[in-house]
Amino acid sequence: MGGIKRKEAPSGAVKSEKKQKTSQGKPTKFEKPAKRSHLDEAAENDGEDEESDEAQQKSQSNAKGGPKNFKVETTSAEAHAKQRQLAKERKAAKPHADEIQRSKQLWERLRRKSHVPKDERKELVTELFTIIEGRVRDFVFKHDSVRVIQCAIKYARPEQLKGIVKELQNDVRDLVESRYGKFLVAKMVVQGDREDKDLIVPQFYGHVKRLINHPEASWIVDDIYRQVATPQQKAMMLREWYGTEFALFGKQRPNASADQTTANLKKILEETPEKRKPVLSYLKQMINNLVQKKMTGFTMLHDAMLEYFLALDPGSEEHSDFLDILKGDIDADEEGGGGDLFRNLAFTQNGSRLLCLTIAYGSAKDRKLILRCFKDNIELMAFDNYAKMVLVTGLDVPDDTKTTSQIVLRELLGLQMEDSTQRFDRLEGMITNLNSRVPILYPMAGTQKWLIKDNEKALIDEVHKVRETTSKKAPEVRRQELISHVSAPLLEFVADRAQNLVQSSFACQPVTEILLECHDKDNVHRDAAKEAVAQLADGNPLEDGHIAKDPAASRMLKTLVSGGNFDPKTKTVKLSEPRLGFGKALYPIIKSNLVDWACSDSSFVVVALLESEDVPEKIKGEVKKALEKGKKKIQKAADGKEEKGEGKKKGNAGARILVVGLLLLF
Structure with a gap:
């Protein structure tokens, strides 16, 4: 009973040999x-x-208590033999x-x-x-x-x-x-x-509340919920967190239709508003009970917490109380500062969404407090499919970009590492990974489709809607401040690893974004990175293994020569500021093989040299003269060869554009 101190055991009491309950299933840390x-x-x-x-039998024998009384004339070997018999x-x-x-x-x-x-x-x-x-x-x-x-x-x-x-x-x-x-x-x-x-x-069904608190059953029930159960079965199990009535429903009607088994708490409360207070109270008690016990690693708990949060009215007392429950897991006096709840939430789908919304709704102090919980887990989170979005939100919402850069970007870029070779090796692995590259490149690329999936964009849009009421700084100002923190390290990285990066189709787009968006004082690092990438184009573009043969590298060079990304809304190229001037760096390198470039798989790079506003007129004039001299070869590449069985000719599309342009010019 609460409040009554348990009496001391009598001094002559025999010590109980009862095994302590295991906590194997409790994700306490x-x-x-x-x-x-x-x-x-x-x-x-x-x-x-x-x-x-034999060990089990010994344990049971010892548990009965009291020494064994053997006859004096019986030897130890005989006694053991008798026991075995x-x-x-x-x-x-x-x-x-x-x-x-x-x-x-x-x-x-x-x-x-x-x-x-x-x-x-x-x-x-x-x-x-x-x-x-x-x-x-x-x-x-x-x-x-x-x-x-x-x-x-x-x-x-x-x-x-x-x-x-x-x-x-x-x-x-x-x-x-x-x-x-x-x-x-x-x-x-x-x-x-x-x-x-x-x-x-x-x-x-009907026993989820008891099983999720059981030391042996909890983890296996949660894993079955996460890995095995169908969406309808998940809904039936999750509904039991809303009250005894829902548990009895599942017990009595295990094969209920999908319409009757929704776990969307907001929808349930809209249909039955009279149940709002008891349901929210019951759910809050279950959540708080597991949080207090430090049993915060269950996917079912994370799903229930999100449903509870979404059912609350933003700014209400219930809403504020729930945020306090989450923050209450952080304890400065605890070893490591606590925060296990936040770290566990980050690695599940609904937990990650809840955490992103918590950061968005939190005050400046709350955001700093939450992000510090992840200080030693930033790299691990970046590689996770769900936790990476927590890092994106941590960069996209707080107004204090200096602090977030120290907590998140410094760890992501490995700026604490003194050995540049080790740092670049680590960064190369992250840039070429589809998950870990997201928080690194988000300040530059935003929500472009090649970086952000549709479901991730939906979460970002949800966070941005909240950010409008909780953040003061203009989004573009915040973005430029973040870019200023990462520009020098990323440009230095591209200058050192350009050769390796262009060999990966996943890294060519990041190289493009880094060169277009990042800039440093006096453009020292930017010019070095630009020259390193341009040098990769040296050689005959028609030979196997050349960069011009790689479609991803070809698109990279074309975009860089254009001076910016193509905007499908305005149907124009949005030039970077300050201007990149990549065409000026590339032209001297490909000048001797310009006609071959016009006939190669990367012919659109030459088209970009003529069309881009970022290329000086003097270079455009030299390109036109060189192409006029090789007009016949370009025309042949444009005509192409007749494909077998089709009666059609497949020519070089870029070469055809160049031929038409030459006919109009001369």
Whole structure:
């Protein structure tokens, strides 16, 4: 009872040997997300690491308390022999003792997969199923025999597995609460087909609240929710967080239609406004209970928290109280400063969205406090599909760009590393990764389609809508300030690694954006990067392996010569400021092979030299004269060759544009 101090145990009391409840399933501290979930690991656990029978018996014997009284004339060896004999007799007296003993012998042989020939393994599996068929329940609640059923599932045919699932269907809840049985449930859901999964998942309906707080069952139920359950099954499980009424509904109608099982809390409350207060109160209590217990790694919790947050009215007292609950997880007196809740939220889809909205709604102090929680995890977050958007929001919302640059950009760019080679190696790996390049390039490229996916853009638009009421600084001012922080390091990086970067199609676009948007004092680093990229065009563009043969590199050179990105709305090129002047750097390098460039796969680079407003008129005049001299060769490339069986000619599109232009000019 709360508030009553428990009495001290009597001094003569025997110390209890009862095992302490395990906290294996409680994600009490934030850890680096593993590539494999608990569910997958449990499904591969055949029980090899479990206690031996003898050790288990010793533990049980010791738990009974009191020293053993042996006769003086009995030797230690005789006493031990007698104990072993008594243990064998007790085991033999248990139901199905012979079958269990034989099945364990089969398991001992089968688990050494590499040592068992295929034909022998087939015979052993057949014998094993002969023993366990129809009596699976007699095996699964014992620590030493449950591993036999796990082994059977591992080698079972689909129809055999289906038989095991149907026999254990009504025992699933008891199994997930068992220290050993939970591994069996993991194997069934991982190796079973959709029909098997649909038999298992509904067994949790009506019991989610209890199971998510259970030390053994919590993590496996959450993994089944995240990895196995269908959207409708997820909704049914999540609805139980809204109150007892929803739990009873799932228990009574496990096969309800999709319209009846929505987990959209805002929609539910709009349809039944009279339930708003009790539902929100019940959900808040469940959320707060898990947060206080530091059990913040569950995907189901993150989904429930987002539903609760979206159902609240911004600026209301409930809204402010919920933000305080989230911030309450940060404790300066705790080792590491706390903040495990924020770090866990960042790595799930709905958790990431909730965190982005929390940053957007927070004050300047709140934003700084939240971002500092991620200080040692910035690189890890950048490579994650969901956590990267938290970093984007952390750059896109706060007005204090100096602080956010120190917390986020400094870690992303590795500016704390003294060795430039190591720093560039690390940055090269991040720039060529589709996830980690997003927060690095977002200040330059914004929401361009090649960088941001549609669902990510929807989240950014949602954050921007909130930002209009919570931030004071103009978006373009914030963007330019962020660019000024990253310009020198990124331009220096491009100048050093240009050769490596253009070999990756994923890096050519970043190189383009860095050269167009970044600029430093006196353009020292920008000019060096520009020259390094231009030098890559040296040589014959018609030879294999040349940069002109690579479509991604070709587009990069064309855009750089144009001096900016093409704006589809205005149908014009938006020139960078200050002007890049890449055409002036490129022309001397390709001058001797200009006609070949006009006939190559990168002929549009030459077209850009004639059309771009960023290219000096003097260079345009020299290009026209050189093309006029090679007009016949360009015309031949434009005409192309007749394709077999089609009766059509496929020529060089860029060369055709150049030929038409020459005809108009001369």
